[in-house]
Amino acid sequence: MPDVKPMIEIRNVSRHFGTFRALDQINLDVAAGEFFSLLGPSGCGKTTLLRMLAGLDTPTSGTISIDGADCTEVRANQRPTNMVFQSYAIFPHLNVAENVAYGLKRMRLGRVEEARRVDEALEMVRLPGFGARKGNELSGGQRQRVALARALVMRPKVLLLDEPLSALDKKLREEMQTELRTLQQSVGITFVLVTHDQYEALALSDRIAVMFGGQIAQVASPMEIYQRPTTRKVADFLGGMNFLRGRIAAEAGAALTVETERFGTATLTKPPGFTASGGRATVGIRPERLRVLWDGERAEHELTGRIANRAYFGETTSLSVAIDGLEAPLSIVETNTFGADELNIGAEVRLAFDPEALVLMADPDAR
Amino acid sequence: MRLLSRIRWLPVYLGAFMVFLYFPILLLPLFSFNTGVVAAFPLKGFTTRWYVQLFDNQVMLGAAWNSLMVGLAVSITSTVLAICAARAITRYKFPGQKPATGLIMAPLFLPEIIVAVSMLLVLLQIGIQLSLLTVILGQIVFCLPYSMSVLIAGFEGFDRSLEEASLDLGETAMGTFRRVTLPVVAPAILSSLLVSFTISLDEFLLAFFLSGTETTLPVYIWGQLRFAAKLPEVLALGSLMMTASVILLTVAEIVRRRAEKRVMARGGPNA
Numbered sequence: 145m146p147d148v149k150p151m152i153e154i155r156n157v158s159r160h161f162g163t164f165r166a167l168d169q170i171n172l173d174v175a176a177g178e179f180f181s182l183l184g185p186s187g188c189g190k191t192t193l194l195r196m197l198a199g200l201d202t203p204t205s206g207t208i209s210i211d212g213a214d215c216t217e218v219r220a221n222q223r224p225t226n227m228v229f230q231s232y233a234i235f236p237h238l239n240v241a242e243n244v245a246y247g248l249k250r251m252r253l254g255r256v257e258e259a260r261r262v263d264e265a266l267e268m269v270r271l272p273g274f275g276a277r278k279g280n281e282l283s284g285g286q287r288q289r290v291a292l293a294r295a296l297v298m299r300p301k302v303l304l305l306d307e308p309l310s311a312l313d314k315k316l317r318e319e320m321q322t323e324l325r326t327l328q329q330s331v332g333i334t335f336v337l338v339t340h341d342q343y344e345a346l347a348l349s350d351r352i353a354v355m356f357g358g359q360i361a362q363v364a365s366p367m368e369i370y371q372r373p374t375t376r377k378v379a380d381f382l383g384g385m386n387f388l389r390g391r392i393a394a395e396a397g398a399a400l401t402v403e404t405e406r407f408g409t410a411t412l413t414k415p416p417g418f419t420a421s422g423g424r425a426t427v428g429i430r431p432e433r434l435r436v437l438w439d440g441e442r443a444e445h446e447l448t449g450r451i452a453n454r455a456y457f458g459e460t461t462s463l464s465v466a467i468d469g470l471e472a473p474l475s476i477v478e479t480n481t482f483g484a485d486e487l488n489i490g491a492e493v494r495l496a497f498d499p500e501a502l503v504l505m506a507d508p509d510a511r
Numbered sequence: 512m513r514l515l516s517r518i519r520w521l522p523v524y525l526g527a528f529m530v531f532l533y534f535p536i537l538l539l540p541l542f543s544f545n546t547g548v549v550a551a552f553p554l555k556g557f558t559t560r561w562y563v564q565l566f567d568n569q570v571m572l573g574a575a576w577n578s579l580m581v582g583l584a585v586s587i588t589s590t591v592l593a594i595c596a597a598r599a600i601t602r603y604k605f606p607g608q609k610p611a612t613g614l615i616m617a618p619l620f621l622p623e624i625i626v627a628v629s630m631l632l633v634l635l636q637i638g639i640q641l642s643l644l645t646v647i648l649g650q651i652v653f654c655l656p657y658s659m660s661v662l663i664a665g666f667e668g669f670d671r672s673l674e675e676a677s678l679d680l681g682e683t684a685m686g687t688f689r690r691v692t693l694p695v696v697a698p699a700i701l702s703s704l705l706v707s708f709t710i711s712l713d714e715f716l717l718a719f720f721l722s723g724t725e726t727t728l729p730v731y732i733w734g735q736l737r738f739a740a741k742l743p744e745v746l747a748l749g750s751l752m753m754t755a756s757v758i759l760l761t762v763a764e765i766v767r768r769r770a771e772k773r774v775m776a777r778g779g780p781n782a
Contacts, residue, residue, distance in 0.1 A: 200679070220678040221680075221683060225679075227676070231670055233670065233673050233675070233676035235673060235691060236695060246680050247680030247681045251681075298681070
């Protein structure tokens with residue numbers, strides 16, 4: 145992150161509903177021009193946090209600053225933020241152009257300038273000439289674009305997106321993901337996206353905050369958060385992970401020498417918040433970091449096992465390989481380039497792994 | 512016996528029902544054009560005399576004007592009050608919500624004559640002069656539950672994020688109500704205006720007990736029925752009122768359907 149004042153500063157923000165803590169002491173900075181995602185399961189507080197940025201909800205305690213100005217108490221209609229709602233909230237009594245012009249009306253720009261900005265915004269979301277359409281004449285993807293245009297036309301400092309793609313079918317969703325990313329880069333506005341879809345967050349974001357139970361578990365770039373999750377929960381939420389039991393052999397500062405069952409000894413970095421309980425540690429390796437060895441191929445680090453289960457996904461096959469000495473079978477994802485789809489249940493396979501791919505995770509629930 | 516069991520009873524029932532309900536109403540215009548003073552067959556001849564007489568009758572015209580004014584005042588006031596109440600009930604959770612709703616809806620179940628007599632007693636006790644104003648007040652209480660049921664249904668289908676989107680786009684709370692809430696629930700508001708207007712128009716008991724020297728049409732008609740010679744005029748008046756309400760309801764329904772169609776997008780009511 146560049147060393148400038150962040151666009152959004154969230155300090156010790158809590159939100160309590162009665163005794164329920166929807167948000168608990170949140171601290172977060174979002175840089176100007178950043179595409180930032182709040183990722184987590186439903187009920188983790190991500191939407192509450194987004195609504196606070198919009199001014200549709202107020203923190204019980206703590207402060208929120210946008211572009212250097214404290215706006216904790218500033219109402220939604222006075223904030224330099226605009227939102228794309230999950231339901232899109234297209235005004236049903238207005239046509240597309242009137243929807244997009246809704247917020248401009250209060251600026252009294254004059255008819256010509258207003259029309260120009262509406263056209264420009266519709267152009268930006270690739271809906272030129274749709275101005276006269278009614279909301280009910282639009283498809284889901286088009287409604288989403290109108291909601292986007294209606295927010296962007298206000299030229300906000302921060303654009304807030306509440307699960308904007310969740311109502312679209314898979315193909316359209318992937319298309320809109322690419323478009324959203326391109327759009328963000330071209331307008332240069334800070335985007336804050338709320339999603340429960342880890343692939344969406346990984347594909348779109350500069351940085352991701354993973355949230356559980358009203359708290360932020362980890363903030364990092366997509367690659368780092370996927371490859372170096374600091375807790376077991378984060379690792380699990382972001383995709384498949386083989387969890388292994390390790391024993392701490394030596395400790396030197398942040399570096400731990402961990403002896404992992406069947407995977408041997410490796411030096412791993414201690415994640416923040418990590419506490420070893422009785423010398424035990426939770427180690428993980430992502431399924432795609434394990435590789436099937438074909439024919440005479442050899443690798444420095446090998447494991448031998450039998451295929452316990454398999455699932456065919458077209459371009460990939462997901463294998464479950466039972467290894468002697470491991471409690472749970474290892475899951476592996478193999479592209480079908482070399483014939484992973486032809487392996488039968490019960491067949492013996494050799495697997496290769498790179499000890500670099502092992503991660504050490506904090507696991508407060510471990511026995 | 513076999514023949515009897517072969518008769519399809521549902522159409523017979525339907526036929527009897529329709530005759531009982533609508534035949535008397537059809538007789539109304541028929542006799543209003545009859546030359547004879549007595550409403551009985553055979554018809555004597557065609558005349559428009561009763562209608563001419565009706566429009567020369569200043570007392571009747573006054574009563575009609577009163578009804579119109581009372582109807583407008585009642586429908587507008589009860590709709591405005593019901594908009595506020597229905598929005599509060601559908602939007603917020605507050606202590607005493609259920610009892611409050613129950614109390615507003617209660618006049619629907621209370622015998623109207625009891626309500627009318629109690630109101631009369633209270634008004635007399637306080638020393639308020641009976642007038643069209645007291646009729647209006649009484650009828651508002653009576654119409655509120657009808658307006659409420661229509662508007663609660665309208666507000667319940669309303670997507671809250673529409674209002675939030677409006678706020679988010681810089682509009683004030685009042686502006687949001689005017690630019691988003693009102694237009695979106697317009698069909699329900701129109702229904703409420705119409706329902707309360709028609710109820711007020713033919714409401715008799717409250718108007719009878721709570722009016723002073725000036726009366727509304729139903730009370731006037733009731734008074735005229737004592738004079739046999741006035742019957743044809745009353746029939747003419749009844750025919751006119753019927754025609755007017757059919758036209759009014761038809762126009763209103765067309766307008767309402769249009770408004771509803773406009774709003775029927777996803778994100779609007781019934782989303």
